[in-house]
Amino acid sequence: MSLVENGVIPLYYELACDCTFPVDEGxxxxxxxxxxxxxxxxxxxxxxxxxxxxxxxxxxxxxxxxCALAVPMLHFMKEHYYRLDIDTHIIEE
Known part of the structure; x- marks a missing residue:
């Protein structure tokens, strides 16, 4: 159980960085x-x-x-990857 709980912590940090892209990751x-x-x-x-x-x-x-509360919160979160949009826009030009 601890492996599963601690294994997703970097994913939450990465998701937070993606959701708040113009803000610095640090x-x-x-x-x-x-x-x-x-x-x-x-x-x-x-x-x-x-x-x-x-x-x-x-x-x-x-x-x-x-842990159970986090699942519905992630389900209703609208994800939009701003970094991906900027990277693909630069590549297409």
Missing amino acids: LTCALMSSWNNLFAFVFYMFWFSPYLAANTEWMTWTCVGA
């Missing part, structure tokens, strides 16, 4: 990494709560829910 990846680190920090800070740290089953279901 800025897009830095923003995604910052948001990921912020959510992970908040998620792991729940360990300090005595009530939530006693029962960790909710953490498993939260991770499953996050």
Whole structure:
């Protein structure tokens, strides 16, 4: 399971770079990494709560829910490859 989850991370970064093409790739990846680190920090800070740290089953279901939520979000995303359009336009001239 971890192989599947961690194997798609570069694909998400590449998709984000394609969707935000005129923006620099470094800025897009830095923003995604910052948001990921912020959510992970908040998620792991729940360990300090005595009530939530006693029962960790909710953490498993939260991770499953996050993965399940990503599928419909990707399904409804309209993809348009701006870099491909620019590259093919330059080649055709």
